[in-house]
Amino acid sequence: MGENETRKPDAGSSTTDVTPATSPQAPDTRDPSAPPQGSIPPPPSESLFELVAEAAFVAVATALLGSIPAALRVARAGGSFLGGWIVSASVVVPVLVLLIYLSHAAGRGFRMLTGQGAGRSTALGLALWAGLLSPVLMFFSSVLKEKTNHRGLGGATFGVVALALAILMALVARRLVSAGRGLVERGASARAVAVGFAAIAVGPLLLLSLPLLRHTDTGPHAAAIASALIDGLILAVATAVAVSFGLGDDLRAKARRIGLPTAGAFVILGFGLLTMSQHLGLALRSGGGLAAALLGGLERWTDRDGDGAGALFGGADCDEGDPRRHPGAIDIAGDGIDQDCDGVDGAPVAKHDSGADVPAAAAATAAADTKPAAVPLPTTRPSIVLVTLDTVRADWTSAFGYKDPTTPRLEALAKRGTAFGAAYAPGSDTQRAFIHLFSGRPLEDTAKDRREWPTLKDENITVAERLKDAGYLTAGVSSFQWISKERGFAQGFEQFVEVFEEDHPERGTTGPQAIRAARAFLEKTASDPKPVFLWVHLFDAHSEYRKKTGFDFGKGEEGAYRSEIGFVDKQLGDLIDAIDASPRAKSTAIIVHGSQGEAFDEHGSTGHGKDLHAEVLHVPLVIALPGDPGGGRRLDASAVSTADIPATIVALGQASPEGVTGSSLLSLARGEAPGKREPVYARASKRFAVIDYPLKLILQERKGRDRTLLFDLAADPGEKRDLSEQRADDLNRLSALLRERFKLKVERDPD
Known part of the structure; x- marks a missing residue:
């Protein structure tokens, strides 16, 4: 063959065409203005x-x-x-x-x-x-939440496994894309492949x-x-x-x-x-x-009067110029104004000869009788309102001696009743500080599951159940996610409001919503002859601390915390005002207490849950009974525990006390002589405390030798001077009480 000819391949050759280098080139017919081969075309001319x-x-x-x-x-x-x-x-x-x-x-x-x-x-x-990844991660996180009690371990486990799952799902997605491309190249419908991938x-x-x-x-x-x-x-x-x-x-x-x-x-x-x-x-x-x-955000953007509700984008505010009128507001009966924007005013109110307000329908019925009667209120069993101030320590409330007026409303309530100056929480962690208020028993003796934030089991006979069985109308208002219907805390409450649904308790403000819910319950049941048991949880003093306008009590975190205490006290005052304006004003017992305190590095720790010193255990407690002529009492020399509150409530409501631990404070609240009381106990992780006023012993378990700290609270309320060496007899006596109470090992040599 000639030099310029094309050679046919051999039979066994895999090459189908060979073109010699010297063959003539075909003329270039491309548009000179076209982009070079392999480059990205310019953007299409689309408007x-x-x-x-x-x-x-x-x-x-x-x-x-x-x-x-x-x-x-x-x-x-x-x-x-x-x-x-x-x-x-x-x-x-x-x-x-x-x-x-x-x-x-x-x-x-x-x-x-x-x-x-x-x-x-x-x-x-x-x-x-x-x-692919999102549902897998959500399923894994729900399983981990259910099975893991330790938040740190659970978080670390989730991080490691989530990274592995993300890599695995990325590989799966890549293989799917490659498979889809292959199907299209082999003639499959691109639209059908798209539908399949959309379904996946x-x-x-x-x-x-x-x-x-x-x-x-x-x-x-x-x-x-x-x-x-x-x-x-x-x-x-x-x-x-x-x-x-x-x-x-x-x-x-x-x-x-x-x-x-x-x-x-x-x-x-x-x-x-x-x-x-x-x-x-x-x-x-x-x-x-x-x-x-999205609609909620748009509605709040149109909220001109700042009441939390707008009139547009699905909002139901009936008066954007009046912050007192909005959905959820208390509708004052008979004033001709629709405060709650439900389209109607509450029933008109008539005055009974007792001076109490009653609905007009009830007044008309009474007028038909020979002797008109006001709403019958219990004479032997009072209504009971229990208010829990989350994370409020006693020494920073003016009701218990703080120099600035952080809690004027609590002070005023104390003048109507009894202030317990030596009240202590049973623990500085939230679980121990709260659970007895519901079960009537310590955390260790309450039927619950094994999670860090446990669920109450149905076998508990709660305080609310006992009062409901005794004829009370029961309601609870919770501001924290753990204390929820889902976790069993609504057991015995006919109405249980979770205001943490409306705002995040640690990043927002829930106090006004809690008071609004409490007032709504009081208004709703005002004409019912049964007494009420109402628990209200005010959370805002808990971290994160934010200084509130009008409550300036210092700088830094401590000042912001005290500002939160002042703000919570204001909410408490709003609730007391609502009670005083109700038909039950003269027949309601009010109990206000702190759940636990808050530390600011007084003894090397911050927050709560780890230590047992005064800043986290010493809490305010005030009990104001109806018809108490001798209010203004102060008991500083008798140690009591907030674990005694359930027994006090059961005694007030004349409900069944069987299985309820603690000692009723009713006699002390009535002004009777205190007498000798049992010591008060508290515990945290590997820490135990006993208070036999004025002495307090803290024991910390260690691998080598246990550490003990003995304080005289009357002379040293801040717990700065350890008296273990000077008062060995008291140390040994209180150590024996602690070891017997908590089943601890026989004491070794103290530090």
Whole structure:
């Protein structure tokens, strides 16, 4: 063959074509203005209107898919499924339009760096990764929360396993993308592959949202937050899948013609339905989720009078110029003003000859009788209001000697009753400081599960149950997530309000909401002849500390903490005012106490839960009984425990005391001579304390020798001088009491 001829391959050769280097080249017919081969083409000549219209079309479709769980929750809460679906989708459409438009712009820039097609493949991979990883992590975290009591160990375990799962799901997502690309290259429909990937990415999240349909509470609590997160994940994953695949030329052309009008009409329809149906808005809020959260933010943005409720975007405030009128406000009966915005005023009020306010209907009934009667109030069993001031130490309250007026309302209440100047919590950790108030027994003797924050078991006979069985109306108001219906604390309460649903207790403020709920219960039961038992939990003195306006008691964390105490005292005063203005004013016993204190490095620790010194154990306690003519008593030389409160309440209510531990303080509150009382005990982790006033012993278990500290509280209330060496007899006596009480080992040589 000649030099310029093409040689046919040999039969056994794998080469199908060989072109000699000297063969003539075909003429270059490419457009000189075209970009070099392999480069990224310039941006298409698309107007902003066309791109936004396309994004709007995709946003409507994505919103309708992602809003199905929200619509199901609305239907579960008593609203219309179709209305909930339209409103939920219309709320998120504007957000999705912006995200999709930005994703197109970002994708263009990304492909300029990584090559044509990489942007969509990456977006699809991320969508699959998020869709697969999210439900796996949520399932693992729920199992870990249920099985692990130690928060530090649980957090570390979650971090390690979550990292491994993230890597594993990334590999799975990559393999899926490669498999999908292979299917398309072999002739499979790209649209069918897209639908399959959408089901893989979004399906597990939709299934994960189904258990949330069981929750229909009315506040943004944990279930509502979870709903919002899952809604957001569904929409994010669906959006990522949508932008990973092109619409096709015909569908894109239609989208650019009708996208914006469709989205605009859809949003107008949704907000129109929301405006016309207050019930639909309430059902949407009740179901929770992303749309509910967005509407809540928009409503608060329109709240001009600062009462926490707006008149737009589903809000039901009936007077934006008056902060006293809003949903949830106390509606004063018969004043002609609809304070709670429910469309009607409360029943008119008539004055009985006793001076008490009674509803007009009751007054009319009384007028028909020969002898009108006021609301009958119990004469032997008083109503009982128990107020727990979370994390309030006694020595920084002016009611118990602090130099600045941090607690004037508690001082005023003490003048009506008895102030216990030597009251102590049974422990500085929250669990020991609270659980006896419900079970009537110490933490160790309460039936509960084994978690760090335990659930009360049904076999407990709670204090509220005892009073309910004795004929009381019972209600509780909790401001902390652990003390919840879910954890068994509502047992025996006919009404149990969890105000931590309305604001995070450690990052926000819950006191006004707690008082509002308590006042609503008192108002609701004002005409009932039964006595009431009401427990109110005021949490705001707990960390994180924030200085409150009008309560300036120093600088730094300590000043902010005292400011919180002053703010809590103000809430207490509002509650006392409500009681004093009610028909039960002269028949209500009020008990106010601190749960435990708070340390600020007085003895090398901060916060509470670790130590047993005075700053965390010594708490305020005031008991004001109805009809007490000799109020203003102060008992400083008799140590008592807040563990005695359940026995006191049971004695006041003449309920069954069987199984309730502690000693009733009723005789002391009535002014009887104190006499000799049993020592008071407290404990924390490997620390134990006994107070036989004025002496207090703290014992700390150690591997070598136990450490003991002995203090004379009358001479040294700040516990600065250890008397262990000077008073060996007292040390040995109190050590024996501690070891017998807590079943400790026989004492070795003390430090």
